[in-house]
Amino acid sequence: MITFKNIHKSFGDNEVLKGINASVPTGSVTVILGPSGSGKTTLLRSINFLEKADRGEIILDDLHIDVEKVTKQEIHEIRQRTAMVFQSYNLFKNKTALENIMEGLIVVKKISKAEAKEKAIIFLEKVGLGSKGDFYAHQLSGGQQQRVGIARALALNPDVILFDEPTSALDPELVGEVLEVMKKIAQEVNCTMIVVTHEIGFAREVADHVIFMDGGVIVEEGTPEQVLGAPKNERTKQFLARYVSFTEYNI
């Protein structure tokens, strides 16, 4: 279970998170929706301290972090127990696909190189890229890079994987393969997933819980049926009206 209590974050005068309270049960898939600039990325990044929130609490099972008093050890620990999949993939450019996955295993988990390689191959196969192990990022398509990114996160066996718009940098025809992999993980791996995405279809099909954010607050949350099927808040309705028609038009 991961819980946020009263998370606040400002960039200068711009208050981006205005007190976020939420809970995500272990093993569940939570999708965060919201218009551009609503603070979704900032919230996700403050979980693993790529961005340090100004105040609030982040509680991951037994790890209880008061953001204002966070220590280096706590940051290190929560980073070890979470992993992130980035919008722009961020594969290590000086490493092959396989080495990208091995890196965390060797350096952070401290397992032997041979064992790390074995493990990395398994995860590469899981995302359907068993034959691409020796390719560098620039030799892979966007969709393939993102699948390696997912395998890299997954291999570390994290409690939580954070996805920040994992498909929005992809060409439309490549979105499907990445969503497919994410769906598979949601079904097969008992790992908490927090996914920021504009893919309403994915949210409807895979999510256990949907959070709608706007202007730095959670406006509405609930099951996909509740939030996507029968939204109560006016802003949610407006957002969905735009996005659903847009997505369906796309298909």
Next chain:
Amino acid sequence: MSSYFSVDYMIKAFPTLLSYIDVTIIVTIVAELFGIVIGCVVAFLRIHKVKVLNQVCLLYLSFIRGTPFLVQLYLVCFGLPQLLQGLGYQDIRSIPGLLFVFLIMSIHTGAYIAEIMRSSILAVDKGQLEAAHSIGMSTYQAYIRIILPQAFQLAIPALGNNVISTLKGTSLIFNVGVVDMLRKADLMGSYSYRHLELYVDIAIIYVLLCFVIQVATYFLERRSTLGKELAS
């Protein structure tokens, strides 16, 4: 003609001068190796604006870039031993002079490499450090394994130029008593009175050395995976 310029003498002297190439090469290699270490550390301290040390680095950089190399050479090779002696270290003669040359060459080169590395580290996508952090790597681990290897690939052309200027800079160290190729040419010239031939030899050796460095730079650049990415 041969009274103005003796090709024979030029050819005959060439191997003798060439045999002193090791001094030039060793000083260059030592300066570059230590310079790279200094440069990476200084670049890191400056990019991350580490308290106090960042200011120390700025002072260091402006001193090195704001004074002629010859002045730096004299300061360290003549001034520093005097200072040590003044501080009560009497055994100064037992320290080989070349050690002071290594010291100042490394410090000098380090300042220039610091600027090269700073801009190439900044050119590495900042998502790379974030990705490393996100999987639990420390900043130090990320630099050693991810950021610096990429920064070096981006810095290959600039580092190649730096090696060339360091190499040429070694031609000044005869001023503090080190016998390198140039000093040897001086000594030979004072016997043969044929300075021109000897200096032409020296010029040829430097040109060849620089050529080798340029070729090496070119191949390193072609081999780098990032280079390929940038080219594609």
